Amino acid sequence: xxxxxxxxxxxxxxxxxxxxxxxxxxxxxxxxxxxxxxxxxxxxxxxxxxxxxxxxxxxxxxxxxxxxxxxxxxxxxxxxxxxxxxxxxxxxxxxxxxxxxxxxxxxxxxxxxxxxxxxxxxxxxxxxxxx
Amino acid sequence: xxxxxxxxxxxxxxxxxxxxxxxxxxxxxxxxxxxxxxxxxxxxxxxxxxxxxxxxxxxxxxxxxxxxxxxxxxxxxxxxxxxxxxxxxxxxxxxxxxxxxxxxxxxxxxxxxxxxxxxxxxxxxxxxxxxxxxxxxxxxxxxxxxxxxxxxxxxxxxxxxxxxxxxxxxxxxxxxxxxxxxxxxxxxxxxxxxxxxxxxxxxxxxxx
Numbered sequence: 001x002x003x004x005x006x007x008x009x010x011x012x013x014x015x016x017x018x019x020x021x022x023x024x025x026x027x028x029x030x031x032x033x034x035x036x037x038x039x040x041x042x043x044x045x046x047x048x049x050x051x052x053x054x055x056x057x058x059x060x061x062x063x064x065x066x067x068x069x070x071x072x073x074x075x076x077x078x079x080x081x082x083x084x085x086x087x088x089x090x091x092x093x094x095x096x097x098x099x100x101x102x103x104x105x106x107x108x109x110x111x112x113x114x115x116x117x118x119x120x121x122x123x124x125x126x127x128x129x130x131x
Numbered sequence: 132x133x134x135x136x137x138x139x140x141x142x143x144x145x146x147x148x149x150x151x152x153x154x155x156x157x158x159x160x161x162x163x164x165x166x167x168x169x170x171x172x173x174x175x176x177x178x179x180x181x182x183x184x185x186x187x188x189x190x191x192x193x194x195x196x197x198x199x200x201x202x203x204x205x206x207x208x209x210x211x212x213x214x215x216x217x218x219x220x221x222x223x224x225x226x227x228x229x230x231x232x233x234x235x236x237x238x239x240x241x242x243x244x245x246x247x248x249x250x251x252x253x254x255x256x257x258x259x260x261x262x263x264x265x266x267x268x269x270x271x272x273x274x275x276x277x278x279x280x281x282x283x284x285x286x287x288x289x290x291x292x293x294x295x296x297x298x299x300x301x302x303x304x305x306x307x308x309x310x311x312x313x314x315x316x317x318x319x320x321x322x323x324x325x326x327x328x329x330x331x332x333x334x335x336x337x338x339x
Contacts (some may be wrong), residue, residue, distance in 0.1 A: 017226070017227065018223070018227050019224040019230055022148050022225055022226075023226065023227060026223050026226070027220075027223060028217035030216060030220065030223070031216075033216075033219075033221075034212070034213075034215075034216040034322065037212055037215075038212065041208055041212065041327075041330075044330075044331060044335055045201070045205055045335065047335075048201075048335035048336070048338060048339065049338075055339070058337050058339065059339070062331050062335050062336060063331065065331070066328060066331035066332075067326050069327045070324050070327055070328070073215070073320060073327070074322045074324070077215055077219055077320040077323070078317060078320050078321070078324075082296060085154070085158060085227060087167050088162050089161075089162060092162070092165060092166050092169055093165075093169065095169070096169035096170075096172055098178070099173050100172060100173060100176040103173065103176045103177055103180050104179055104180045104183070106180075107177075107180035107181070107183070107184055108180065108183055108184065111184040
């Protein structure tokens, strides 16, 4: 879709019909994302099951691989780009990521602290929490 | 010196930088649905946080390492990933107004999503038969809530996909139908992103 054409359209108009060249480049985008996602998934499963890697480092590596794959999905499948028409989507995504980080990191931080500070009834907690 | 000359004259800045007008409805609809999806992801982040806090609270019951099958999770992951790809191909077919390719893409996406659900239900049924029910421990409650909530989303996605194909069959590629299909494909890709988090945090980290 050329930019002049899309700006001449009234709100709510049809999406323009694709031509062969655009369809090919879109297919390339989806296929690139698909291949990258397969590679990252395969590395994740390998890293979780191998004994070649230093075991305490594996969870961190898995987290990095997962975040990378989420990035691949966002860019190649959901088409989040740095383009002008995408600014709002990116800002909403940034806010979403902020909240997700606050919820996950905050919960883990507070609950770990609580567990660590449960000195006196620690044995009692152990019965329930196995910590 | 005229203002036009100061700014480099006509044509130095592309006209589209100023003459946008209101955004087309498909952009606005996709933006609104994107905000819903982000709120859904925030909901899942609360479930992930709960699971991560309770993962060791097995109360003497089975832990993840005894319950999870790597092969099953790998197949489930493959189903969802390929269905995300075929959903993208379906979206391209919609862009080309090709009904046959649209139905084909939707059918493959549906079958793969259904295969994922069958595998997940058989996993749940096996766990419950072995006594690893949600009541057994806080770990299992958190597990069934997190993974079950994702499964419920996939189920809803399959219903939605069926309804959309009925709309394509009866109404054709109307602008409104296309916007709904755009929302569906966003939804389906977002489910795959959440599954990436689940197979990493629950299954891969859980067997270690």
